[in-house]
Amino acid sequence: MNYVPNPPWVVREMLDTIGIKSMEDLFADIPEAVKLNRELNLPRPESEMELRRDLAALAARNLAADDRPCFLGAGAYDHYIPAVVEHLLLRSEFYTAYTPYQPELSQGILQSIFEYQTMIANLTGMDLANASMYDGGSALAEACALACDTTRRRKILLPETVHPAYRQVIQTYAMGGKMEIVPVPGDEGIADPEAVTSRIDKQTAAVVIQHPNFYGNLETELRRIEQAVHGAGGLLIMAVDPISLGLLKPPGEWGADIAVGEGQPLGNPLSFGGPYLGFFAATEKLMRRVPGRLVGETVDRDGNRAFVLTLQAREQHIRREKAGSNICSNEALCALAATIYLTVVGKEGLKEIARRCHGLACYARQQLEKAGLKLKYRKPFFKEFAVAIGDPQAANAALLKEGIIGGYELEGALLLAFTEKRTRAEIDRLVSVLGGIAHE
């Protein structure tokens, strides 16, 4: 395949117009010493027919989780995606556009981002939201950086109940030297409230709380932690599952200063971990320090409603080395998927999905307990929990044999997630396999 449209005779005429002899002469400014002067050592070009066959063969060497009973979660969830979402994302005015720098040509994209910001702000109960970050992990790391910037403090308290990959990402971002990570142990599947509060001091920029946390548990001591960190002049950063917000009290009502999370559950496919989107919401006080793009409403010269990229003085292309973040491209199309998803499932639909997930998880716990298994922690959960299993790896292998994608392997436990796609029959099969192992 080749996507260059000018045939050789046109190329010839264009070279004549420019006044040079050959394509080679177009690169006369590149020193010979750094020219490749050989063909790239790559396979020969493929036709679309060959490409289609090869890619289909490669894809067939994978086992798609989303068309099997999948109980794997741990930060990426197999929620149902209404057909409308994918259909509208293929409108190529959306997906082949760049960042909306020219508002007159981008009102559609700008308006959709404005709607997205509104939905995320409403869902999280925060004053405002940005246009998206790379993923949940990087959004959380940027939130920590913002907290250090705005409080002029260094310490980030990071409980062990936060997703381990998110903790690793924050640790990597800390290479900048502006933040110091203070690990906090967990206690019975939640952040140890004593350990958190005793570590809070005048150097604490923020406490990070994932809620529900990595183990699926509600952080039941959240109120106490919030009071302690605010009492010491630090910020509360919350990482949340957007689906849970159809049911659970939102971060804004808990007093969070920044709320972030992985937006993948909102209409984005699992896609082996990406592209996903990080959502990022904050209080109005932090508005001028929020990283990434923001879309605002204004009017045009004729008084018509219009949407524009705004508060750009925060961003790298204006502020350069004084910018708080270097983010430029974000995950706009994934944010559009989330916007369309939330529109299509709507206010009632999101509540029902959240309740269904929770109801299925409750049913699974009940059945697992009936089969003689125990949960690792005795804490309220939303859609995910850890069940104690001696050999989680063997359990997953046994489930896979039955065509079931099992859970995330913890030490002596399996972390199981229940989306609205799961059925009672699937859960019964899960329980029968796990129960069988437990009794061996």
Place this chain on the structure above:
Amino acid sequence: MSKLIFEKSVKGARSFTLPGSDLPDRVPEEIPADFLREEDPLLPEVGEVEAVRHYTELSRKSYGVDSGFYPLGSCTMKYNPKINEWAARLPGFAGLHPYQPEETVQGALELMYELQRMLCEITGMDAFTLQPAAGAHGEMTGAMIIKAYHNSRGDTKRTKMIVPDSAHGTNPATANMLGYKVIEVKSDERGLVDVEDLRSLMSDEIAGLMLTNPNTLGLFEENIREIAEIVHAAGGLLYYDGANANAIIGIARPGDMGFDVCHLNLHKTFATPHGGGGPGSGPIGVKGFLVDFLPVPVIEKSGERYRLSYDRPRSIGKIHAFYGNFGVMVKAYAYIKALGNTGLKEVACNAVLNANYLRTMLAGSYDIPYNRLCKHEFVASARKQKKETGVTALDVAKGLIDRGFHPPTVYFPLIVEEALMIEPTETETRERLDAFVEALLEIDREARENPERLKEAPHKAVIRRPDETAAARNPVLKWEPGK
């Protein structure tokens, strides 16, 4: 007036339903009351047909490469092949959970492994990571690798990073995120890095130089070997910003120029769509001595098996929760396979041909500050029009909208006044380039005959010159009922 989806909501309207269930609704007992949401989130209430019409209408108020010519400089807005969209949506790719057992994702790991190998060959680097989710994310990863390298040698006094005055804003912003003090190196009268200025800036406090080549003026840094020697002699590393790699793929390689770390934008050079601002993908390539510092996990192959390896004690760590934007990787992989060993060079040749063609055709009417052989893009200036007629680069951009084109990048790079940065890419026909030239010549005539009309442009768009100052002064960032 353009209505928001919230303003189209009708209480109780909906299409979506869940399958029936005979499970009891146990919510109130299982979750402590204090943890439940009391007030419903304000979300739209519309039936499916209204949702579809709403977002279809918004798509019609947007403009992509599929709509027409999009010569946005430094953004490489080339055609996005449709077969790649098909590939990324195959259930065997789109339906994979990132934590599935390795034996169930061998095809995905093979694709990533092969993509890394092909990128190594294209750039002349020794190893790649695909984890960064965008160009700036890649820059950050690259700067982390540079920092980790110096630290590993106990060389901790390197606290400064050099960037050219023509650099993208992400370069200095990235250096700042890593705690580096940013030192700017000047451009010389030919628009290239001032080699003597660079020499004078070097010391044992310099961590490295971040360089885009060709640079943001679309000019190849001809002294690249000397620049590399200067930076390396002082113990610094050389970072390649791949924003402009479309100009040189198959012709020259960063690895052969002396770069130690390099990023590529799959969403520019490798034809994956920009999605209205993302998702992108910004893989990082390194030379052999830096391989240990790459983020985890690293994809390894032993025999016919692929695996994700986390056992990398010197790694900088993770920069993305999972493995990066896999769906974007699938599209780039398909693109490279389609073009193959000969096609990528054709890309660079035709991208450079198209840019030089436009430059030649426009040189009579617009000022071109560095008017010589350019690479994939060039920077014109509206300073002549501004001086003679008052019409600015912004007015020219708005005039282009009326003529059916997406404008070029304006007011960048900062070292050119009234800049119009034009990158046609290789996927445009001569006819379209000619039509674009004709539009710009017509705008030049209009500037002389009726500048006021241009100052009021665009006349044919859905809105006209939104008030950005008001938007920033009193920010309205979300819809609120009744406001």
